[in-house]
Amino acid sequence: MTAYETLERLFARLSALGDAQGVLSWDRDVMMPDGAAERRGATMATLEGLRHELLTAPETQELLERADPGDDPWRAANLAEMRRLHTRAVAVPGDLVEALSKASSRCEMIWRGARANSDFAALLPDLQVVLDLTREGAVATGEALSLSPYDALLDAFDPGMRRDVIAPIFDKLGRELPSLLQAVLDRQSARSNAEAGPGRAPFPVAAQEAFGRTMMEAVGFDMTRGRLDVSTHPFCGGATDDVRITTRYDEANFLPAFLGVVHETGHALYEQGLPRAWTGQPVGTARGMTMHESQSLFLEMQIARSPAFASFAAPAMERAFGGEGWSSDALYRRMTNVEPGFIRVDADEVTYPAHIIARYELESAMVDGTLALRDLPEAFNARIKALLGLTVPDDRRGCLQDIHWPLGLWGYFPCYALGALTAAQLKEAATAALPDLDSSIRRGEFGDVVGWLRKAVHERASSASTMEIIADATGRPLGAGAYLRHIRERYLAD
Amino acid sequence: MTAYETLERLFARLSALGDAQGVLSWDRDVMMPDGAAERRGATMATLEGLRHELLTAPETQELLERADPGDDPWRAANLAEMRRLHTRAVAVPGDLVEALSKASSRCEMIWRGARANSDFAALLPDLQVVLDLTREGAVATGEALSLSPYDALLDAFDPGMRRDVIAPIFDKLGRELPSLLQAVLDRQSARSNAEAGPGRAPFPVAAQEAFGRTMMEAVGFDMTRGRLDVSTHPFCGGATDDVRITTRYDEANFLPAFLGVVHETGHALYEQGLPRAWTGQPVGTARGMTMHESQSLFLEMQIARSPAFASFAAPAMERAFGGEGWSSDALYRRMTNVEPGFIRVDADEVTYPAHIIARYELESAMVDGTLALRDLPEAFNARIKALLGLTVPDDRRGCLQDIHWPLGLWGYFPCYALGALTAAQLKEAATAALPDLDSSIRRGEFGDVVGWLRKAVHERASSASTMEIIADATGRPLGAGAYLRHIRERYLAD
Structure with a gap:
């Protein structure tokens, strides 16, 4: 040998x-x-x-x-x-x-x-x-x-990710997002309030689970090589040929479990789509957390929370749950409601990056030694005020909310927002490559777009850097442009 | 160090x-x-x-x-x-x-x-x-x-187990069991036939599972350090502080799952009762398969299939399953029905050893080289005829029924019968040590007898040989006497 x-x-x-x-x-x-x-x-x-x-x-x-x-x-x-x-x-x-x-x-x-x-x-x-x-x-x-x-x-x-890549992107977002958010909120308040629906609680756990499985299989999750289960904090884990996602159910509201399943299925499709010839080798593994998060957010934010998907999903939800008010419009409005809040994990796609930018700035300053840990609460609250216009009432809803820093996961947060930007950029490229994408989604057909992701991302595994894979797939380096266009189009265009 | x-x-x-x-x-x-x-x-x-x-x-x-x-x-x-x-x-x-x-x-x-x-x-x-x-x-x-x-x-x-221990015991059993079996069958046919009950199918899986858990906890299974699940072939497995048993459910008949749970719980109590001071060390592990099987059979055969247990369990089953005919007598008769059959894993406690004796004789002869593998079917059928009086109709119900030999598990079979003998011998000793045993079981109180097993068997782990542990616990070497007395008393005494 x-x-x-x-x-x-x-x-x-x-x-x-x-x-x-x-x-x-x-x-x-x-x-x-x-x-x-x-x-x-x-x-x-x-x-x-x-x-x-x-x-x-x-x-x-x-x-x-x-x-x-x-x-x-x-x-x-x-x-x-x-x-x-x-x-x-x-x-x-x-x-x-x-x-x-x-x-x-x-x-x-x-x-x-x-x-x-x-x-x-x-x-x-x-x-x-x-x-x-x-x-x-x-x-x-x-x-x-x-x-x-x-x-x-x-x-x-995120192998290959550097602060000099992130800093200009986050700076731009930090400058543009506050006014963009204000515009989105103004537009939203001008619309009639969304009704309580669609559907009527309770949504039985068994029905939610069955519907989640239907959606997983519709987008291409291979059930012979994976599972869906329940855990306190949803995740995608397991092993090679055995990709396991979890969710949690609330009978009063079916959306969190449903969108959670879609999100984790995005991660799972990446794992299931890695090249079999390189199973077990480092080059055959997922590229990093930005790429991984881009796959979950592609499916959740770019696909599932779209008008096209809502028009496919609303009738299927009506069959699954019964009750009234299953218009695709009501569903779409529920899935795209924007509301600045204190808690990162509950944030919508418009306010989410602000939570990350704050954490990125603070953690890099603490690692550099330019911010003392004892000054974190004050600095944290100041950034949330500046970026989201919110006054943090206590540290539970401020710098104490995340497990990452106590666990030693410093340098992790950026991938969440970078994943969102990557997802938006991949979606633009996929739309250009697949002119029928929107109508396929309306018909509940995801083979083409998942096939595109497989070729552009999954099958490349770790054979190139995150930046190279993004550039090859989208024709340009990672940036905030596609994400900002996506937000403007989804929340301000009509 | x-x-x-x-x-x-x-x-x-x-x-x-x-x-x-x-x-x-x-x-x-x-x-x-x-x-x-x-x-x-x-x-x-x-x-x-x-x-x-x-x-x-x-x-x-x-x-x-x-x-x-x-x-x-x-x-x-x-x-x-x-x-x-x-x-x-x-x-x-x-x-x-x-x-x-x-x-x-x-x-x-x-x-x-x-x-x-x-x-x-x-x-x-x-x-x-x-x-x-x-x-x-x-x-x-x-x-x-x-x-x-x-x-x-x-x-x-079974560390320490030798053919010169087994041979005389199995020889004695092989000589005595055929006529004993005939006597049991004569006695059984002289009694009125057992009615179809107790209870009335279907027995819903959820009710069977809940009842199984109640029984596990009643005998002392620590649910914070174990689980009950479903698998095709019931087993006891898992890990330290995490002992997992499985069963399978048949809604037409609640007994197999119930007695399966009791059996595997016997294995589990052994694992859960090993000395914590020696966790992770070889001396702290279960002694071997004979001892393990003795613990499952103690609980299933010696405890659960007794008249005392039936009088505790029948009312609890009536509450769990509803329906009619929940007399302790009907339950006891169902649990002690004897019927010679071809399939080892379906055998009752009277006919079970015959299946093992045949396999022991044949496998030891094959390992010795005194029996050629090609002659196995004929030799197998001859022994089943001699020991159980049955004519094996095909190899599926003969020498092909078990997975052990194809899997390379030669030398494993004896522990099943040795476990049954050990269980009977331990039960005699426990009865002598605990004069109230029978009435405790009638009240559904198992603390004393499980405590006795803990001291006599579980806590000794691998600090002594199987033979030493048996001799210390029962005052005499392992033999067939207690088992034969048990069979005579349970099936021929009244």
């Missing part, structure tokens, strides 16, 4: 371990009895430790140095991904990884109480430890990859 | 890997979509391979040689278990393990078709390969452990 082939074997084992972790993690959130939590933590730490040991073994380094992928560009990209993963893994000393893991576990626990009590001071000492350790890791990784600490953090979730 | 402490750490990791395999295996049988089967196989093979590599690493051998457990008998027993596991793991060459794994996967597939068509000739070539490889592995393991090949196979499932 050549060095390259030996590496492919090693990474296939790492991928199998990753699949085991994926199923165990799904199980923890969906199936596991409470009393197993501690032991499950130990089991998952063991798998993570074994993965790290295999990746950082001395012979891996030696193989990576002398491996020759030959002329095939996918093999070359695969080897480059292997080297990137290895460099990241060896950059941070094991005791720092362990310290961060322990500190973030502890901090998450403290955070749950602090958020409930809206008590930032109670979280501050532990969050400071997490920030310090995160920064220490980012400095070490940054040195190994020749990146600034914040870029090293971004790069963990 | 001392060598012994380093080994404890290593075995804790192996245990965590085993827990991961336990959850993944449960998931495969209960949750996994069909399309994930191939990939899941690869994932589980990777975990098994890693476990084997860690266990057989050169430094493990060296640590085992110089480890000193000190004076604590549990640490000494733990080290002895570590050595046994290591010796077994290194005894069989990796390519033989792999060859057997592939051959048995293939043979299992062929078996499914051969059983359906009752076509032994179609299975013969593949089963011969599995037998040859199994024997080759048994010879290698036997040499390492100074055991005969068949004892080496027994020892894999």
Whole structure:
């Protein structure tokens, strides 16, 4: 076996371990009895430790140095991904990884109480430890990859993503969004108020679930290689050939579960559409969190919340739920209602980027050391005021609302907004490539558009950078233009 | 860290890997979509391979040689278990393990078709390969452990179990059971036929499941550290602090699911009752398959199918299912009906051992080489005729009915019957220790008897051999006496 082939074997084992972790993690959130939590933590730490040991073994380094992928560009990209993963893994000393893991576990626990009590001071000492350790890791990784600490953090979730890409895009959004939002709100208030419908509560869980499955299958989710279940926080997880999405049901309102299923199905189609020839290899995995979020938001924001989709879905919903008022117009208005609020995860697509821009600015300043953690609440509230016009009443609805920072996920937030921009840009390109797109959606036919996504995004996997895939698919670099056009057209055009 | 402490750490990791395999295996049988089967196989093979590599690493051998457990008998027993596991793991060459794994996967597939068509000739070539490889592995393991090949196979499932323990017990049973069975059948036919009840079908799945849970909790199953689900073949699996049992429901007949739940709960109580101080260490695991089966059969055969339990359960069933005829007598008669049949897994407790004795005699002769595989059908049918008085009509209902041999599980069958004997012997001892046992069961109070099992069996884990645990708990070596007394008393005494 050549060095390259030996590496492919090693990474296939790492991928199998990753699949085991994926199923165990799904199980923890969906199936596991409470009393197993501690032991499950130990089991998952063991798998993570074994993965790290295999990746950082001395012979891996030696193989990576002398491996020759030959002329095939996918093999070359695969080897480059292997080297990137290895460099990241060896950059941070094991005791720092362990310290961060322990500190973030502890901090998450403290955070749950602090958020409930809206008590930032109670979280501050532990969050400071997490920030310090995160920064220490980012400095070490940054040195190994020749990146600034914040870029090293971004790069963990979104390989190749850099602050000098994000900053001008977010600056532009930050300048344009406040007045755009005001215009959308003015237009919305000028329209007649949306009635209470469509449909009439209660919407039984069984009917919601059956309808969700119908929608999943309609857009191409392969049920023989995946599942739909229930969890407190919806997610897409599982393993290769076993992509599992979750949602949660509210019998008073069918829309959150429905749109949640659509959103997670977007993630799932990406996973199910990855090239089978590269299963188990780094180059065969999803490109990063921006690309992933673009796929869920493409399906949710660009497809499902459109007038065309509403005219397909309203009659299907009427059959599924009965009751009255199932006009596509009422459904569309419900799905595109804009309302500035404090909570990021409840935000609509117009106000969502503001939540992200604030977090991006604040977290990068804290990693840089130009903003002290103790000053976060004040700075957070100031940015929400400026971007959304809202006065944050307490830290529970302010800087304490998200789990990311306590968990050590600094540098993660940007991908949510970048995913929204990417989705809008992909939608423009798909519309140009598929002139019949709108009428296909009206007929409930998604084969062409999902096929387009497969070719443009899914099948490219990690063979190129996020930026390259976007540029190849849309003919231009990632920017805010398509998103802003989309918002204007959807909310201000008629 | 001392060598012994380093080994404890290593075995804790192996245990965590085993827990991961336990959850993944449960998931495969209960949750996994069909399309994930191939990939899941690869994932589980990777975990098994890693476990084997860690266990057989050169430094493990060296640590085992110089480890000193000190004076604590549990640490000494733990080290002895570590050595046994290591010796077994290194005894069989990796390519033989792999060859057997592939051959048995293939043979299992062929078996499914051969059983359906009752076509032994179609299975013969593949089963011969599995037998040859199994024997080759048994010879290698036997040499390492100074055991005969068949004892080496027994020892894999039931450490310490030997043919010279089993043979006299099974010989005695084989001599006594045919006439005992005839007496039971005569007595049964002299009684009035049992009516169709108790209760009236359909028994809704939801009601059966709720009733099953009530019974699990009544006998002490800790629902915060386990689950009840549905699978094609009921089993007890899962992981540490996460013991998962399954059953399957038939709305026409509530008894199989109910007694299945009780049976698997017996396994589960054993797992949940293992000593927490030794979690993750070899000495802290269940002793072997005979002991495990004794715990499920104790609960199912000794407790649940008793008149005392029937008088507790009948009113509870009436509340759960409604309908008529819920007399404890009718329930007891249903639960103790004896009927010789061809299928082992459907057999009652009187005829069950005959199925095992036949398989034990035949498999040991095949491993010894004194019975050729091609002569198995004839030999099988002759033994069933002699032991049960039945003429096997086709191999589907004869030697093709079980998955064990195609899967390479030679030496496994005896534990089923040994478990039944052990359960009867434990029940005699528990009755002597707990004079109120019968009336506690009538009141639905199981704390004392489960507490007795915990002390006598569960908490001893693998700190002693199966034979030692039985002798300590019952005051005498394992034998057929208690079982035969139990059968005579239950079926012939009134």
